[in-house]
Amino acid sequence: MTSAITTGFIPQAKARPPRIPGENYLNVAFGVKSWLFTTDHKRIAILYLVTVTILFFLGGAAATVIRLNLMTPYGELVPADTYNKLFTAHGIIMVWFFLVPVVPTVLGNFLVPMMIGARDLAFPRINLLSWYVFTTGAVITLWALLAGGVDTGWTFYTPFSSKYARTNVLPTMIGIFISGFSSIMTGLNFIATMHTMRAPGMTWRRMPLFMWAHYAASVILVLATPVLAMALILVGVERAWGIGIFDPELGGDPVLFQHLFWFYSHPVVYIMLLPAMGIVSEIVTCFARKHIFGYVFILWSSIGIAVLGFLVWAHHMFVAGQSVYSAMIFSALSYMVAVPSAIKVFNWTATLYKGSIAFDTPMLFALGFIALFTMGGLTGLFLAALGVDMHVHDTYFIIAHFHFIMVGGAVMGYMAGLHFWWPKMTGRMYSEFLRKLAALIIFIGFILTFLPQFVLGYLGMPRRYHVYPPEFQVLNVMSSAGASILAVGYVLPLFYLFWSLYGGKPSGPNPWGATGLEWQTPSPPPTHNFDETPLVISGPYEYSTEEGALVH
């Protein structure tokens, strides 16, 4: 009897003809064409998974050379120009072609329809188009980065980028510009889907927090990306035709670019983080077997982050000749945006209280997220303090801070989500031993890589330095050593996840005993997700009721 495993929904009358036993979205069709022309959100998620994974390792390769070069103070491995191109490539690939798209386009694409009980996204063809647009942008940018490279840093500060740089600035920006449309399409698609395609009974207050996180992130994607597009166009116009916008020689204002750039690039951090936070809310409840603590507060904190995230951009410019009053306003607002993040951490902690906590790999990653994100967030308080920012701005303190947020936070969250939903996506479990080892190696490698950078930063070592004073060497060597451990940690999952496709045990529909709608359908799911349209009768985290506790 199916109702025994469904605290969340009651299956309605059969909406579709019964499918062939064992048929799912993976084996319904074969061949390259069936993938390249698919409009199934689950298949598109896999396309994205492959694309962003390749991009992640390319960005990681650049980071590897950077860290190797910094083993000695004299920049002996690569010349200065190459070094500058490497950190630019690392930043551009990781930010625009991995961190921004990764959770929404892989896990979001796969799960948004499934978690709200829909058959697909609202615009399946736009969804496929977004992947083509993204890939086109990525290919153009990669070509620009490999054939000559760019040395402006991922931030493209003017007038360096608009006038002085002699590298492939324009092609790189064109690639980023194009991929921005993919972000907008994905954001619009999610918003439309959540508004129009929720299953009967799936009210807004019954949506999983992962969905709310995606809703908030989608709003940012749609509102912020056009500003970046405009900023890039303006740089391009000045660079190509000498129309004065940012160059003071032409009557422009170089700091204007920073305002436009950070108006996008600060909220973008929350595009990376919010979905990762959503993942943690799903995983902590599942493995503690508890209802989420403070659902409404977490929900509103996501919205709060999305709104306040737009009002703090100038905290990237405290030492850029800003007026004292403007700096004070942005400092105060930056403290405000820390509050909703703190609310989430407190609520996750409270969710563990009186739970029944299991330490499967997704939970290890999620706890790792909480630890590293908390440290990243707390060091943000240092940067919001005007007096301290004056000292640590543009040093390794900043590097360490945002790697805690983006790698310790967003990537850790993504790893948690990938391990959590991998059995759903593939129908297979991965190696018990290796997966826990990987979680441990990533955590230790990460701490060793980035903790010394806080010390380096307070000592004053500036970022983007190809050579550095010799007394900073020991800390840099520690950081590089940590990075090599971290690299092992990231390569391991590649192997065991791939191996699980062939050698993994079948996972069954719900290996973790989770309550979400996506677990109420076979793994891997059929193309149309649900045999019967579900009728939702309760909220998403009913782990403590009679039936919920028995779900396995």
Add this chain to the structure above:
Amino acid sequence: MFAEVPLFPEQASTTAQRVDLLFFFLCTVCGTMSILIAGLVLYFAFKYHRRAEDARTPRITGNNRLEWFWTIAPLFVFFIMFVWGASIYTSVAMPPPDAMEVFVVGKQWMWKIQHPGGQREINTLHIPVDQPVKLTLTSEDVIHDFSVPAFRTKIDVIPGRYVQTWFQPTKVGRYHLFCSQYCGTSHAKMVGIPSEDKDEGIIVMEREEFRQWLGSQAATGSLADQGRQLFFKFQCITCHSANSEARAPVLEGLYGRTVPLKNGRNVVADDAYLRESILYPEAKVVQGWEPIMPTFKGQADEEELLKLLAFIKSLKPGQTPVRNEDALPPLDAPKVPSGGNPRPRESVPTYRPQGKSN
């Protein structure tokens, strides 16, 4: 080896002491919070780890009082951090009036430094201990950043603009000078790093020693003197002269005063205004005068502008040079409008100090 690893930067300015105090406060608060959260997570993890596969848990959905507590409580702590941080930042933005002035021009990839006495240095700045030093900085090309970790000071150096900062060194010694804003190929070499064989970077000396150092440096006259020569070379003197038929305002005692503009507004004649008026004369025309001045953009470079500024700042009443017949108007200077500038002597602001008239 590890004995030589520095873990905390030298504390060599008055600001450094204030920044470090706030830094330690932040470390204490954030350290406590980290330990609290990590402690709770670990405690719960051990206490409530899953013992039986069919373990039951209580259904707890939240607690509003607790939620509001941890929403509002951080705000109080954050408020302290905000006020404390802002107070340091504000005082760094306001140089004390008795500060010694130094001018800095950044370019790819070096720091050019000029003392008021005309002494010049590259990637090196000699200053006396316990003396406030005010920096006026600009860039010739891209954005740079003048950063001295031992002073906890950092400021972006922006082309087309003057920025200012100040510090007061408290300890004799040699300190790192970095460019902290990425500026191209040799960004990492736009530095002054003192070492055994190189005396560069920020060099803080005893006052007496500093005076000797100043004296030992070859300088072709003070900055103001050099500016005076430029004032003739660029033929500024043709119009801004003390002659009765001068075609432009006299610049004596101008610096720091409020100037009425043609459009009815007022502007304080600070460094930025003077710079703008030399490069873009039509931008802010003084009341009572016609916009006949040609631009000197492309003729005077950043260092020359600083010299001209130093000269204008040094002009006391009655010191404006008189034009002699050798000094012709600038080549592309427009003719005086027919009938000359409308300037009955009494109503024209000449910037001679007039009590509190402004």
